[in-house]
Amino acid sequence: MSTSPRRDDGRRASDRGSSKKQRLPHVSGNESSDDSSSAEEDDVGSQNGSTESCERVLLVLSDDSDSDEEIRLTDILRSRRPQRLSPPKSMTLPNSDVLDCPCCFEPLKRPVFQCNNGHLACYSCCTKLKKKCSLCAMPIGDTRCRPIEKVIKTCLVACSNAKYGCKQSTRYDKVANHEKLCVFAPCSCPVRNCNYVGSYKNLNNHFRATHKxxxxxxxxxxxxxxxxxxxxxxxxxxxxxxxxxxxxxxxxxxxxxxxxxxxxxxxxxxxxxxxxxxxxxxxxxxxxxxxxxxxxxxxxxxxxxxxxxxxxxxxxxxxxxxxxxxxxxxxxxxxxxxxxxx
CATH class of the missing domain: 2.60.210.10 (Apoptosis, Tumor Necrosis Factor Receptor Associated Protein 2; Chain A)
Structure with a gap:
């Protein structure tokens, strides 16, 4: 009679101890590696999921729009880039002719297409040429040239009136609008047989000093x-x-x-x-x-x-x-x- 309760109490105590041990289990090296590997798989899965979602968004968004979704997506992609050792440098083209369409010789505008040989053409030229490259006769009009489109959107170009005194640099796709409203637009002397061309102020000074x-x-x-x-x-x-x-x-x-x-x-x-x-x-x-x-x-x-x-x-x-x-x-x-x- 007296021994059985003790055995029960011992068992109960052992059970309590075992229950406490189950609540705080000892983590071995193998178990931790399994947990870390599963966590890494979860991270990889989440990264792949986010990448796939970004790719899906890229397919849906229009390249010619400046929507909030596109801006947020650009920020996400930039945050994943490795940090530069030196800050990015801005570049200015002294002559914008290098970015003119080789077919119509007008400034390139998005979208810009390229053939299999890398020759460029603007959208209107692709339509006029019936999607056939004018330089090599390869098909053109289906493959976008994304690097050139990015250059067009971000590159700064000096105003063509720089020789007349304009010091402003403008985005390549906005330079035509600036030149229409540029105060340094060239003006010609109205005197017959006078070939002087200069800015508005310089022309007035030229006329006062030269023509009596x-x-x-x-x-x-x-x-x-x-x-x-x-x-x-x-x-x-x-x-x-x-x-x-x-x-x-x-x-x-x-x-x-x-x-x-x-x-x-x-x-x-x-x-x-x-x-x-x-x-x-x-x-x-x-x-x-x-x-x-x-x-x-x-x-x-x-x-x-x-x-x-x-x-x-x-x-x-x-x-x-x-x-x-x-x-x-x-x-x-x-x-x-x-x-x-x-």
Whole structure:
């Protein structure tokens, strides 16, 4: 009677000890290696899963979009790259001709395709060539050239007006838009037989230093102050230069069957930094006067008038032009909206 409970207590104690040992088992070397190997397999599986998901996202996303998903995916891929020993360097191309399409010689735009021999062509050329390379006649138009597309998107190109003073570098795919609005766009001297080409400010300085005032051909004017001059019927021009700012304004007259057309143009690039001018121009006769106001168009070069202008001109009817070649005219040049008051 007395021995059995003791055996039970011993068994119970041993059971308790064994239960405690089961709760805190001893980890051997083999067991730890098995656990680590399984953890590594889980990590590899998760990495493969994430890689496959990234690849699936890459297939879904458009290459020409800048969506948030594409940006996040780019950040993920960059985070997996090994760290550089030195920071990345920016590069600027002094001449963008190397990135022009070899078929149409226009700047390359995404998407860019390549044939099996590596020759490039833009999308429009692939369509015109019916997907046949113009250099080797291999099929082209199905394989994208991703490295060149990346260069186009990130490469900086110097402005073509750098020789005229522009120091700005722009992305290759944006340089055409910049050059249309560049304040350093080249302007040609309006004097006949003068081949000078320069920026807007340099042209004004060149004209002031090189060409002397000639009555009836080269005259000075002041803003908002009327100026008398004579204009010939037959493709004649009079050049005015503002005394203070140096702006060049060219008045041209050319005869047509219905009368004499008179245009007023300022030699300047079409940019916001250079506001437009306006003018009030009049044909003066003894007993009648014809007056008209309009905005002065900015042009980079004054060429020979070949066609009838569509706007910003004055038409002097034949009965007011007179028989003599030189017409007595008056002009007043002011700010953009001042032609209604001058």
């Amino acid at each position: 005032r000639i009555p009836g051909e080269i005259m000075s004017f002041v803003f908002n102050s009327p100026k008398l001059f004579g204009l010939d019927h037959n493709d004649d021009q009079v050049i005015f230069q503002e005394e203070k700012e140096g702006d060049l304004v060219v008045v041209k007259g050319f005869k047509r069957s219905d009368g004499v057309y008179v245009t007023v143009r300022r030699i300047a690039p079409i940019v916001k930094e250079i506001p437009k001018l306006s003018c009030s121009i009049a044909r003066l006769k003894a007993h009648s006067t014809l007056r008209l106001g309009f905005q002065v168009e900015n042009v980079q070069k004054v060429g020979e008038q070949q066609v009838q202008p569509e706007d910003n001109f004055m038409l002097i009817p034949s009965h007011m032009s007179g028989c003599c070649h030189c017409m007595k005219m008056q002009i007043c040049i002011g700010n953009e909206d001042d032609y209604t008051r001058i």
